[in-house]
Amino acid sequence: MNAIVTWRQGMSFTGKAGTGFQVPLGADPEVGGANDGFRPLELMAVSLAGCTAMDVISILTKKKQEVTAFEVKVHADQAEEFPQVFTHAVITFLVTGRGVDEAALLRAIELSATKYCPVQAMLGKVVPMELVYEIYEDEGRGKRQLAKQGKVQITLPA
Numbered sequence: 001m002n003a004i005v006t007w008r009q010g011m012s013f014t015g016k017a018g019t020g021f022q023v024p025l026g027a028d029p030e031v032g033g034a035n036d037g038f039r040p041l042e043l044m045a046v047s048l049a050g051c052t053a054m055d056v057i058s059i060l061t062k063k064k065q066e067v068t069a070f071e072v073k074v075h076a077d078q079a080e081e082f083p084q085v086f087t088h089a090v091i092t093f094l095v096t097g098r099g100v101d102e103a104a105l106l107r108a109i110e111l112s113a114t115k116y117c118p119v120q121a122m123l124g125k126v127v128p129m130e131l132v133y134e135i136y137e138d139e140g141r142g143k144r145q146l147a148k149q150g151k152v153q154i155t156l157p158a
Helices: 040-062 102-116 118-124
Strands: 003-009 012-017 022-025 066-078 086-098 129-140 143-152
Touching: 022 040, 040 066, 040 086, 040 102, 040 118, 066 129, 086 102, 086 118, 102 118, 102 129, 102 143, 118 129
Parallel strands: 086 129
Antiparallel strands: 003 012, 012 022, 066 086, 129 143
């Protein structure tokens, strides 16, 4: 895999990888930036959420779960001192659907965490992670009811 970051001006860059898609990178004005793009560390959190989200929704689809809405949120605490690395992360899986099976969701999260998601595998070696979930029953017309929630107990590979 190859990636390139091209300087535009000041602290503004454009990132690009083999797919050809581009992403703006920027910095906070207090460090000379124009607040015009993702911070690189933000992209790591988005990458973590995106990687596991793709795995989990793919597995739930194969398990014929009726998912009507799906989000993965990552909250990462950072060290106060530079380089302000992630010190702990909570990944929350929010699944809305009709009769979503809790065991199917737990298995999908486990497979993503232990087998499929390379971002989680890499970051998990240095950042403690908690995996939590909420399953909502879709009641139609934009309404939903919390059906189940919990914490996933997984031992991540070293």
